[in-house]
Amino acid sequence: MTQIQMIQNPSFSLISTKKIIQMNDVWTSYDSKNFALKGINISIDRGTNYAIIGQSGSGKSTLLKLMNGMMNPSKGTIKIDYVSPNMNNKKFKNMMHTIGYIPQSLGLVKNISVLENTLLGALPRLSKMQSLFKKFPEHEIKEAKRILNLVGLSGKEDRKAYMLSGGEKRRVAIARALMQKPTILLADEIVSELDHVTAHEIMDLVADAQKRMNLTAIMVHHDMQLALEYANRVAVIKEGQKILEIGVEGDTIVDFQTGDMTSDDIMEMYAGDTKK
Amino acid sequence: MLVTPKNNIVIGIIIGLVVIASYNVDANPIDFVKGVPNLAIVVEEMLLVEPKYVPTAIWAMFETIQMAFIGTIIGFAIALPLSMLAARNLNSKFVYAPIRALLAAIRTFPSILWAILFVIMVGLGPFAGVLAIIMYTIGFVAKLQYEAIETIDSDPMDAVESIGVSKSQLIRYVVIPESSSHLLSQLLYMFDYNIRQTSILGLVGAGGIGFYIINYIKFFEYGKAAVFMLVVLVTVLIIDWVSVKIRDKYIIKSQHGMEVTTK
Numbered sequence: 001m002t003q004i005q006m007i008q009n010p011s012f013s014l015i016s017t018k019k020i021i022q023m024n025d026v027w028t029s030y031d032s033k034n035f036a037l038k039g040i041n042i043s044i045d046r047g048t049n050y051a052i053i054g055q056s057g058s059g060k061s062t063l064l065k066l067m068n069g070m071m072n073p074s075k076g077t078i079k080i081d082y083v084s085p086n087m088n089n090k091k092f093k094n095m096m097h098t099i100g101y102i103p104q105s106l107g108l109v110k111n112i113s114v115l116e117n118t119l120l121g122a123l124p125r126l127s128k129m130q131s132l133f134k135k136f137p138e139h140e141i142k143e144a145k146r147i148l149n150l151v152g153l154s155g156k157e158d159r160k161a162y163m164l165s166g167g168e169k170r171r172v173a174i175a176r177a178l179m180q181k182p183t184i185l186l187a188d189e190i191v192s193e194l195d196h197v198t199a200h201e202i203m204d205l206v207a208d209a210q211k212r213m214n215l216t217a218i219m220v221h222h223d224m225q226l227a228l229e230y231a232n233r234v235a236v237i238k239e240g241q242k243i244l245e246i247g248v249e250g251d252t253i254v255d256f257q258t259g260d261m262t263s264d265d266i267m268e269m270y271a272g273d274t275k276k
Numbered sequence: 277m278l279v280t281p282k283n284n285i286v287i288g289i290i291i292g293l294v295v296i297a298s299y300n301v302d303a304n305p306i307d308f309v310k311g312v313p314n315l316a317i318v319v320e321e322m323l324l325v326e327p328k329y330v331p332t333a334i335w336a337m338f339e340t341i342q343m344a345f346i347g348t349i350i351g352f353a354i355a356l357p358l359s360m361l362a363a364r365n366l367n368s369k370f371v372y373a374p375i376r377a378l379l380a381a382i383r384t385f386p387s388i389l390w391a392i393l394f395v396i397m398v399g400l401g402p403f404a405g406v407l408a409i410i411m412y413t414i415g416f417v418a419k420l421q422y423e424a425i426e427t428i429d430s431d432p433m434d435a436v437e438s439i440g441v442s443k444s445q446l447i448r449y450v451v452i453p454e455s456s457s458h459l460l461s462q463l464l465y466m467f468d469y470n471i472r473q474t475s476i477l478g479l480v481g482a483g484g485i486g487f488y489i490i491n492y493i494k495f496f497e498y499g500k501a502a503v504f505m506l507v508v509l510v511t512v513l514i515i516d517w518v519s520v521k522i523r524d525k526y527i528i529k530s531q532h533g534m535e536v537t538t539k
Contacts, residue, residue: 068438096440107435111453120449123441131445173435180439 020046020184020216021067026076028062035074036062038240044233049210049217051231053224059240060220061104064186067218068101080184097124100177100185100215104192106169108161108176115157117172118144121179147175151205167198171205178209185210187219191226199223203230228253321498322505329500333485333507340484341511343405343477344470351413352463358414359421360447365433366425376422382415387473391482402483409470409477417466424458425451460526464519471515475508 021044029035037059044050052060065071066078069085069092078085080099083092100121108117122140123131130136136144148157151171156164161172170190177185187206191199207230210217221227227234228248233256236244245257297303361367362375385393390408398404428451436450452459478486485504492501 070434070438093440096438099438101435101438103431103435105429105431107431107433109432109436109450109453111456120436121439123436123445123449124439126445131442131448134448176435 018045019043020081021218022077022079023063023066024077026066026073026078028066028071028073028075032074036240037066037073039076040237040240040242042235042242044216044218046216047210047214048232049207049219049230051227051234052218052220052237053222053227053234054237058237060237061188063237064101064188064218064220067184068099068186069096070101098180098183100180100182100187102170102173102177102185102187102190104188104190104220106173106190108169108172110162111160113158113160114148114153114164114172114175115141115144117161118148118175118179121176124180144175144179147178150178150209151175152201167194167202170194170202174202174205174209178213182213182215185215185217185219187217189220189222192222199226206230318498321496322502324499325502325506326499327503329503330507333488333504336485336488336504337507337511339402340474340486340508341471343402343484344409344467344474347406347409347474348413348463348467348470351410352417352466354410355414355418355421356459359418359425360451362418362422363425363451364422365428365430366443366447366451372422379415379418382411383419384415385411387412387477388480391477391480395481400481400483405474405477405482405484408482409474412473413466413470417462420462421455421459424455424462428454457526461523464522468512468515468519471512472508 021042023040023042026037026040026042027035028037040059040063042063052063054060062071066073067080067085069087069089072086080092080095083089083095085092087093087096109120119136119140122136122144125140126136145154145157148154151174153168153171153175156168161169164172173190174187177187185206191202194202203226206217206219209215219227219231224234228246231247233245233247235242236246242257244255247254247256358375358379362372362379364372366372387408390411391404394404394407398407432450432454433446437446441449474484474486475489476486478484478488479490481487485508489501489504489508492498492504
């Protein structure tokens with residue numbers, strides 16, 4: 001096959017390699033009656049910061065669970081780097097090693113230290129014997145300490161997770177995800193309960209790591225302003241449907257979904273939604 | 277509890293059942309009152325404590341503690357993997373159901389029956405008692421453990437499972453640390469309980485301090501028996517005090533993230 005033919009072949013186009021996550025007409029439900037997501041279409045470029053916002057119960061967290069294979073769609077297709085996210089799929093199971101997932105509750109193991117929590121991200125790289133005897137290689141410990149320094153937790157490596165403040169716990173969860181050497185980071189409302197300053201510190205941390213590691217960050221938020229400040233694109237989810245996909249270009253908010261709405265329309269619509 | 281007609285009926289039924297069951301087993305309060313003078317005779321004789329038997333009692337208690345210690349540690353070590361297999365949040369029904377049935381079968385026999393069985397198997401002496409304690413610990417602790425494992429927070433499990441780790445890694449790095457305070461609490465409780473259990477295994481010839489107590493009582497030598505019973509009491513109180521200290525330092529602190537203050 002010549003180079004020209006390859007570009008002409010739609011199944012191997014240069015444009016498609018840019019996409020790391022593709023969801024087409026995705027429906028899913030928890031109880032087989034009510035759908036949590038209804039016909040979601042999302043396409044995310046590699047290396048971007050993609051935000052998902054919406055009210056509580058709109059289906060934001062469900063979207064992340066579908067992306068990391070913790071849930072399966074009832075209908076539609078999902079591709080993460082061209083692989084269907086399913087925990088029974090061996091190829092995807094290997095991919096999971098480099099998909100960092102930070103749940104809303106952070107999922108820290110409370111009785112172990114900050115360093116040990118961070119090292120959990122390196123578990124897939126351990127041999128069976130190393131894993132059994134909890135023998136992390138020296139270079140992994142060094143890397144964990146470097147990441148903890150990066151997230152501002154230097155000197156607190158030996159502290160137990162239950163002793164930390166809310167902001168510190170979030171930093172540990174980010175450190176654990178970064179320890180995976182991730183290509184994708186899925187974060188579920190990790191700054192929602194924090195004060196303005198700490199929330200920006202955490203977001204700066206993620207943005208910095210994203211640039212350094214060229215990772216694709218998909219973050220669920222409540223706050224539209226914060227989402228627009230950091231994300232390349234923002235999807236607004238309402239009652240399981242994507243009602244809007246917007247981004248910032250220069251000083252204006254651009255409607256990528258329909259192209260019909262102005263910045264004022266969008267802000268007014270979102271303000272009206274959150275008031276409800 | 278609210279005093280409602282429905283609750284009154286339930287309380288009435290429970291009292292009625294207690295009365296019927298008492299009648300069926302000949303539990304007559306009048307007999308109890310009539311028997312109080314007999315108790316007074318025993319207590320009076322027990323007060324004639326014979327201190328020269330203290331060294332023997334301490335040595336027998338030491339043997340009892342060793343039996344309980346071996347039985348608790350080995351029983352606990354066997355119970356831990358079984359409880360991991362019996363936990364519903366870690367396994368499919370095909371794995372946890374047969375393991376639970378096995379543990380229920382082990383739990384059916386009290387330690388004294390296990391002791392009789394092992395005395396027949398390996399003969400009289402402390403070894404039979406140790407085997408009985410191991411079996412009882414397995415059945416009892418494994419149940420406590422799998423119930424504790426099923427109540428651990430699912431978020432750390434989900435977060436680490438999403439990294440794509442193996443089941444053994446999930447158990448080693450999340451399940452055991454998350455349930456460690458419960459496991460330590462159960463270990464202390466079981467050791468405390470097993471010391472009391474081991475103290476009575478001597479009744480069937482399975483060694484320990486109970487062997488002396490039952491023999492002195494058989495020969496109506498209550499003063500000698502009292503020495504051994506006092507040693508058991510003091511030992512249990514000391515172990516209870518040590519358990520409280522360990523619980524305060526390692527268990528309550530890790531569960532609530534704070535130091536325990538006592539008034």
